[in-house]
Amino acid sequence: MKFLVDLQLGGLAKWLRFCGFDAQMLRLPPGPFPALPPPAPGTFILTRQRKWAGRNRPDLVIITAPAPQEQLEEVVRHLGINSEDLAPLSRCSRCNDLLIKIPREETLGLVPEHVFHRQERFYQCPRCRQVFWPGSHLKGISGKLREMLEKAEGG
Ligand SMILES: [Zn+2]
Known part of the structure; x- marks a missing residue:
């Protein structure tokens, strides 16, 4: 779609x-x-x-x-x-480009230190270089959406 x-x-x-x-x-x-x-x-x-x-x-x-x-x-x-x-964490929210999985060591200096230590999986936008990880800005939005879908599917 x-x-x-x-x-x-x-x-x-x-x-x-x-x-x-x-x-x-x-x-x-x-x-x-x-x-x-x-x-x-x-x-x-x-x-x-x-x-x-x-x-x-x-x-x-x-x-x-x-x-x-x-x-x-x-x-x-x-x-x-x-x-x-839904395919959360697959696309850059700013550029619409598909994200690429990158090794954790490449995110050093690009993400907050506590994120670097806590997260395992990282993805990067090939265009703007923004780094995404599970639980970044995404959590609120996809959580809300999932809730809404479950309600719709259950009813
Ligand atoms: Zn981007």
């Missing part, structure tokens, strides 16, 4: 990447009714612009919630995403 995310939804794009989804920002030429990219299988366009809703595009998802967490819930509900679709 891949997402083209309207520029207004930068926070949501970040959350989607934390969950492992390919989320690229959608850059459209200015104007009231810019042409959308052609539909592609497995690709969804996320926007808050209701004026786009009249288009006959099943791949277009109009987001209404103001905050990224609720926006993510909308996407999950709308597309029937479940916990098996």
Whole structure:
């Protein structure tokens, strides 16, 4: 599953990447009714612009919630995403690039000392060099999402 995310939804794009989804920002030429990219299988366009809703595009998802967490819930509900679709720690939340596993010794000086001593697995973004590890910024987001999915699947 891949997402083209309207520029207004930068926070949501970040959350989607934390969950492992390919989320690229959608850059459209200015104007009231810019042409959308052609539909592609497995690709969804996320926007808050209701004026786009009249288009006959099943791949277009109009987001209404103001905050990224609720926006993510909308996407999950709308597309029937479940916990098996998630791949946390696979993508850089800033660049959208796929993370690469790196040996612990290479993270010396790049992560806080207590993290270096406590963590075993580290991943790095090949573009911005940011290092991620289980329990970094990720824990809150994927924990909340998992909770939400379990609720949805249980009910
Ligand atoms: Zn990056």
